[in-house]
Amino acid sequence: MKVEILAGSVSKFGELWDVSPRDLVKGVVLEALFETRLKTGEIEAVYIGNMLSSSLGGQDHLGAFFSEVLGLNVPAMKVEGACASGGLAVHAGILAVTSGLYKNVLVVGIEKMTDHKPEEVAKALMGAGSDEEREAGATFPGLYAMIARAYMKKYGVSEEDLASVAVKNHYHASLNSHAQFRFPVTIEQVMKSSVVSSPLKLLDCSPISDGAAAVILGQGSGVRGQGSVNIIASAVATDSLGVADRSDLTSLQSTVLAAKKAYWQAGIKPSQIDVAEVHDCFTIAEIIAMDDLGFFPRGKSAQFIRRKKTTLGFGYPVVNTSGGLKAAGHPVGATGVKQIVEIYRQLKGVAGKKQVKNAKIGLTHNVGGSGATAVIHILKSDK
């Protein structure tokens, strides 16, 4: 498969109290359209990645909601898959283009979270969990804390190892003008931050954020003449909603299955990936993702991360150059689309201070819930 990314844009992520969802989406879409030189009327379908517009915003008609803002009358729909909503919206956009029905489609990821009380957001996010987990009062920090405990015990990983993921991603975010937290942190700062759900501390956790991202997908040659960037694999897999029924807490089966499909579609091996955006909702999630994506031998990823193997300027693959969910922010529906934009810009060679040298192949990994959905895309530059 080969679907070209014609443009990509990301809003500032953070506490955007003075920006409405309408303005967030308008901003990223106009920027993307400007990049392609396409007219609004040349967009033939719109896919909106979003999780919480219903539970937090009371808005259940997002396709038309944003079409109105954009002045469009084309097919438009919301795609929902918890924190993987953005990745799933990209997957849907790819299906639309590869089917031949539409030539150019717009994929938008959007979430507005900080206008609501933290407890309301925590409850709404648990909409991604199983009934049993909700009834037991579990929240995602608690679920990932259990996963972290199991992983630490099995592979002898320390809390400092978890902290090293946050240190790396904060460093990358310090180079990203659109990130929520543009400052570095140390292992000591992570270790001393408030305990959220032991062993996870505040600086092990991604934040509540507002933000939007947009990509325009199409079949055609690159517009700007710098070499086009194409999506050469788009794979999705699912698993049980809750973690209780899983045979192993130290791996996400959905990621393993989706990765296998994606590598097969792309005809590449994990070692060929130069740059990746992975779903680090909690620091433990990035370590497990490294295992599940085949980047490092299972159980060894934490060591490689701590030795800076995935830090910009030290090794390959460079992981989460945007700052990841941890430091760039995690407006849940926007995250999967933002990951595509980040890798697109890396492969275009326009990623600025966080540019990975000679990046040609990149991967995005977007997870919903505690691993119930995984969406993986592989992007390749034609340079």
Next chain:
Amino acid sequence: MNSVSIQGYGVYIPKYRLKVEETAQVWGKNSLQVEKSLGVSEKSIAAFDEDTVTMAYEAAVNAIRRAGIKPQDIEVFFTGSESHPYAVNPTSTIVAEFLGIGRNYLSADLEFACKAATTAMINITALIASGMVTTGIAVGADTAQAKPHDILEYTAASAAASFILTKKNDESIADIVDFTSYSSDTPDFWRRDGISYPSHGGRFTQAAYFAHVEGAAKTLLDKLKLTPKDFDYCVFHMPNGKFPREIAKKLGFTSEQLAPSLIIDHIGNPYSASSFLGLSSVLDEAKPNKMIFMVSYGSGAGSDAFVFKTLKGVSQKRTNSPRLADYLKQTQYISYIQYLKFGRKI
């Protein structure tokens, strides 16, 4: 401001204290982290038989004594609070009756979150400046409510402070040089009628506080062509220990200018009484001819900024009634259960 002045002021702080540590251990929180995060270590609690009316009365009595006037001299009585015991039936008239003010006075309760009392001060100043009345009292009193386990529970406190205003004379404590207000429709903190506890927008309250306090402060400084260096003291509303310190620094005031007003360090945030108590604390130590800058903040949202200049009455009347420090000497720590009982939560 047409020679309107502070003729007297009075404070009241209940003796009971609840430590952050006591509340934190109930909810399984690290008290050191909470204290560091909020810059607060304990708060004052109204006793089981105290409320906004009783505390307003105590503060008003102290103000009348310090002013050296008769209760009957008062022509305007305004009370600012967000914990008036009655939704309908003014706190001000109950207190005025107990004070023996008489019948010929204008009265009303004001509500604007934590800035209702400074707005009362502006109203009375305007009435005096216009020549319609000669003497009025503005009271700020609150038994601030917080939902159990809400972060407000660490700071929401109880206390009262009041200011008697008159035309400037030889016995005046401070001249009200000028004031301004800065308001907007900002949903940072609210409580619907009939609901026991307030709701708030979490971290958004910080943005709202800084926007309005800074807006009012800069407007007044620009109007008077003054800078922070022209002042001896500054007072800011104290929702926690961090915000007043940060806004003071941001505006260019020093920690020395701010320190005397920081009642938050001793009693937490008694809402409408907060900036009034900060000002009282400054007047308790200031010499004549000192410049004071004060900005209140009320959620919803707005700020009133004032410039005061102390006069010789500030020293002469100091011992007429208890100072804030006198109340801080009388403290008794209570348990979380007693706190729940005093607040009629159990």
